[in-house]
Amino acid sequence: MPDSLSLSKITAQKGMSIGEAARRVADLGWTPSYVQEAMTFPTDYKITKTARDPMKQVLRSYFPMQEEKDNRVYGALDAALRGDMFRDVEPRWVEWMKLFLAIIPFPEISASRSMAMVGRLAPGEELRTGFTMQMVDEFRHSTIQMNLKKWYMENYVDPAGFDITEAAFGKCYATTIGRQFAEGFVTGDAITAANVYLTVVAETAFTNTLFVAMPSEAARNGDYALPTVFLSVQSDESRHIGNGHSMLMSIINDPDNHQLLERDLRYAFWQNHAIVDAAVGTIVEYGTTNRDKNKESYAELWHRWIYEDYYRTYMLPLEKYGIKIHHDDVNAAWDRMVKKNYVHKTAQFFSVGWPVAFWRQEAQTDKDFEWFEHKYPGWYAEFGDYWKWYEKLSTPGETNILFNQDVGYVYPHRCWSCMVPALIREDFCVDTVDGKLYTYCSEVCRWTHKVAFSAEYEGRATPAMGRFSGRREWEDCYAGWDVADAIQDLGFVRSDGKTLVPQPHLHFDDSKMWKLDDVRGHKLGSPLQAIRAMSDVEREKHIADYRAGFKINPFN
Amino acid sequence: MSVTQEPIAPRKSAAAGSATFAGSNSRKYNYFTPKGRKASHYEDMTVDVQPDPKRHLLQDWIISFADGTPTYSESWTAAKCSDWHVFRAVDQEWERTHYQRQSTIVGMIANVVDNGRRSGAVKRFDKAWVKVLQDHLGAYKHAEFGLGMATMQAQRYGYTQMINNAVLTNSSYKLRFAQDLTLYLGEIGMDLEGFDQDAGKAHWMEDPIWQGVRRAVETIGGSTDYLEQYFAVNVVFEPMVAELFRSGFIMQVAASQNDFMTPSVVAAAEGDYERNLANAVELFRMLVLDETHGTANRELFNGWLMKHGGEAKNAANQLQPIWSQPRVKITQFPDVLEQSHNRLRAIGSEIGLDVRPLIEA
Numbered sequence A: 001m002p003d004s005l006s007l008s009k010i011t012a013q014k015g016m017s018i019g020e021a022a023r024r025v026a027d028l029g030w031t032p033s034y035v036q037e038a039m040t041f042p043t044d045y046k047i048t049k050t051a052r053d054p055m056k057q058v059l060r061s062y063f064p065m066q067e068e069k070d071n072r073v074y075g076a077l078d079a080a081l082r083g084d085m086f087r088d089v090e091p092r093w094v095e096w097m098k099l100f101l102a103i104i105p106f107p108e109i110s111a112s113r114s115m116a117m118v119g120r121l122a123p124g125e126e127l128r129t130g131f132t133m134q135m136v137d138e139f140r141h142s143t144i145q146m147n148l149k150k151w152y153m154e155n156y157v158d159p160a161g162f163d164i165t166e167a168a169f170g171k172c173y174a175t176t177i178g179r180q181f182a183e184g185f186v187t188g189d190a191i192t193a194a195n196v197y198l199t200v201v202a203e204t205a206f207t208n209t210l211f212v213a214m215p216s217e218a219a220r221n222g223d224y225a226l227p228t229v230f231l232s233v234q235s236d237e238s239r240h241i242g243n244g245h246s247m248l249m250s251i252i253n254d255p256d257n258h259q260l261l262e263r264d265l266r267y268a269f270w271q272n273h274a275i276v277d278a279a280v281g282t283i284v285e286y287g288t289t290n291r292d293k294n295k296e297s298y299a300e301l302w303h304r305w306i307y308e309d310y311y312r313t314y315m316l317p318l319e320k321y322g323i324k325i326h327h328d329d330v331n332a333a334w335d336r337m338v339k340k341n342y343v344h345k346t347a348q349f350f351s352v353g354w355p356v357a358f359w360r361q362e363a364q365t366d367k368d369f370e371w372f373e374h375k376y377p378g379w380y381a382e383f384g385d386y387w388k389w390y391e392k393l394s395t396p397g398e399t400n401i402l403f404n405q406d407v408g409y410v411y412p413h414r415c416w417s418c419m420v421p422a423l424i425r426e427d428f429c430v431d432t433v434d435g436k437l438y439t440y441c442s443e444v445c446r447w448t449h450k451v452a453f454s455a456e457y458e459g460r461a462t463p464a465m466g467r468f469s470g471r472r473e474w475e476d477c478y479a480g481w482d483v484a485d486a487i488q489d490l491g492f493v494r495s496d497g498k499t500l501v502p503q504p505h506l507h508f509d510d511s512k513m514w515k516l517d518d519v520r521g522h523k524l525g526s527p528l529q530a531i532r533a534m535s536d537v538e539r540e541k542h543i544a545d546y547r548a549g550f551k552i553n554p555f556n
Numbered sequence B: 001m002s003v004t005q006e007p008i009a010p011r012k013s014a015a016a017g018s019a020t021f022a023g024s025n026s027r028k029y030n031y032f033t034p035k036g037r038k039a040s041h042y043e044d045m046t047v048d049v050q051p052d053p054k055r056h057l058l059q060d061w062i063i064s065f066a067d068g069t070p071t072y073s074e075s076w077t078a079a080k081c082s083d084w085h086v087f088r089a090v091d092q093e094w095e096r097t098h099y100q101r102q103s104t105i106v107g108m109i110a111n112v113v114d115n116g117r118r119s120g121a122v123k124r125f126d127k128a129w130v131k132v133l134q135d136h137l138g139a140y141k142h143a144e145f146g147l148g149m150a151t152m153q154a155q156r157y158g159y160t161q162m163i164n165n166a167v168l169t170n171s172s173y174k175l176r177f178a179q180d181l182t183l184y185l186g187e188i189g190m191d192l193e194g195f196d197q198d199a200g201k202a203h204w205m206e207d208p209i210w211q212g213v214r215r216a217v218e219t220i221g222g223s224t225d226y227l228e229q230y231f232a233v234n235v236v237f238e239p240m241v242a243e244l245f246r247s248g249f250i251m252q253v254a255a256s257q258n259d260f261m262t263p264s265v266v267a268a269a270e271g272d273y274e275r276n277l278a279n280a281v282e283l284f285r286m287l288v289l290d291e292t293h294g295t296a297n298r299e300l301f302n303g304w305l306m307k308h309g310g311e312a313k314n315a316a317n318q319l320q321p322i323w324s325q326p327r328v329k330i331t332q333f334p335d336v337l338e339q340s341h342n343r344l345r346a347i348g349s350e351i352g353l354d355v356r357p358l359i360e361a
Helices: A007-011 A018-026 A059-082 A091-103 A105-121 A126-155 A165-169 A176-186 A190-220 A225-252 A255-286 A298-321 A327-338 A342-352 A366-375 A379-392 A443-452 A483-490 A527-533 A536-548 B041-046 B095-118 B127-154 B161-189 B199-206 B208-221 B226-257 B261-288 B294-324 B333-351 B356-360
Strands: A429-433 A436-440
Touching: A018 A126, A018 B161, A059 A126, A059 A225, A059 B095, A059 B161, A091 A105, A091 A126, A091 A165, A091 A176, A091 A190, A091 A255, A105 A126, A105 A176, A105 A190, A105 A225, A105 B127, A105 B161, A126 A225, A126 B041, A126 B095, A126 B127, A126 B161, A176 A190, A176 A255, A190 A225, A190 A255, A190 A298, A225 A255, A255 A298, A255 A327, A255 A342, A255 A443, A298 A327, A327 A342, A342 A379, A366 A379, A429 A443, A436 A443, A436 A527, B041 B161, B095 B161, B095 B261, B127 B161, B127 B199, B127 B208, B127 B226, B127 B261, B161 B226, B161 B261, B199 B208, B208 B226, B208 B294, B226 B261, B226 B294, B226 B333, B261 B294, B261 B333, B294 B333, B294 B356, B333 B356
Parallel strands: none
Antiparallel strands: A429 A436
């Protein structure tokens, strides 16, 4: 066909350039003169420099692009069913999706809400366009994830746990950390929450582990749906990272903001590490059946994405603006990952609490041991016997591991700041805030509660900063309850009214499944209530003992 | 020595129905009461994603603002409700339906504009009409943007996911339409010699005809009560000003000025509003019918009606000269104003509000 007959030549006509379209759209805003916009979410930052929108996208290209992405996602879900994906999927993996997908839609929609907060603060109109698209993106993420969860519920062998998902999210001992994550996006100082905590740290750094590491592991376990949905979600993140960086650039040039920015980067990095690595690290390392020694461990992935990509290429360059970066915190987080077994201790904690979970947690076995020892030398000596105990105690009739004195596990204190328990025992610390004693997993979490989330920071009034509130220690809610009654109150009982939703194994067989009567007779307690009730002398000894750690009894 | 291969046990399927045990048939979200006999897909995607200490949230909100206000608070609107969770958006939108609809609109507008321009339609627009589009449609796009930003702000505050998502999609529609108009005017301007792309904003900022509208929009943006914003946008401003201009002027007048393109672009916003209005009416009707708080809510809404209605009425009246500007006159301002009052009466009647004091004032 001659060139002159191509369709594009026939239909071509002069149009507007992308840059011109973005410029005109940005000119839609104006400075009100009759009534000022309500500035309802406060910040202690000064924002004077007009932010730039690096993406220069307009909605008429955005909506078709997103629809096309959706078409691919939903087409792939149909294809997975036609290909009988659930015949081959690993139940160990899908069970952990009950936890992950219970958590993630609320942080996503919270990110959407937070765009209202930064949208009002951004000077000029250009970046507002970026924020509006992020608002709709996050709406996409939240509901597409609810759809994926429903899809698992409808097609996986054991739907229990998916069926109660949002109710479970509000109640579970593990999802509490996800709520801390999400509320951190939308509450308190608007820049601290919606810019630094959400976009500059969570989205720029930790969505890689959330939305890339996890899909890779899903695919290794026969689950092609999660990668389909989450890599599509992740493809929106570059826009959000651009928004976050652009907003950051609009505040970083004012030296008056540096003190707050240093505070917020420190709080946000540490808390993102504490929360995301606990949850995602556990799911990636313990929810998989794939023990290919050539694949990267979560620690290796962390080093690549958080240390090399984020710390070295995003955080460090901020120093040229005069911002103090807490290199020691990044190194301490890395040490927690590789030297202090943070992920493994979190997995251990989750499994100890299986009776009050809403998903099944299977024991790790010899094949897993070999991989863990290969990737994390010394793992077997610390955790091998624990998982042997766990497997032995997974049969109804045994005293469950949460209360079994033979095992030697010591139930941990909760960290009042990140909500993950104080699992690295030697780093445990306490402090008094407003006359009350609190427990923390680490020095930075103690600082976060006492120093950062306060009305004053280093002598400077910070009236916009948020506060920690609510019944933050989950254990406090059921202190003194029989565990069976607590499980009933949580709603983690199956439709027969007696079989538990959680199980410490993957047997899909009524005769092997735990029932309320199998766990009844043990009372839950609150470590925080207990330590507050101690005398000073008792407390000092308790803290010393706690820091000394515990030893799992040998398994014979 | 013989080698025997150990038989490999067939791996058990993890598909639904491959085993039967307690809970193996529990394949529906079971933590909320559907509005109808069965939960809609929208409900499954939406209900309870934003938790509430009164529903499921065991530990209460765990971060607060400095004054102790929690992450979400019922105090963020003066309206009161016995159970905010009852509300369901009438348009049932979740992400997939939202993108499908928005994308369809974008495609429809692109076809109209591309084909219209290609056929030389823009050059055949009546000259006086081109100036109307340049100055007044150009000014009006800013009003749509203002409503989009107000609803973007409002979607942070609602007490349930259903309310916030309805407000969010409202914002998304308004912002798309503001951009539709901007880009439409930019593109037809390429075919029209001397078309001033900056005239619209200048009229928006300075032309006395538009100052009432700008003031009404800024009043909405300056409100601190998110439901007041949502009410003012959909119950007051849209019928009294936005529809008046879109339906009562552009949609009726354009064809007689040789312009078939502009009504197609603006028609999308008319469709958007029908959906946004349905959601808003459902919510405000629920609040007016609330057994405990209905009377107080009605009184509150009457206050909002008079406050924003006064601004909107003034804005509408100031727009009157525009009806005289097209060369071919099709409609009379008093007639379309009366139509907009009828629309307001119908909306008031559906919600349960008496709008006569506003219209007759």
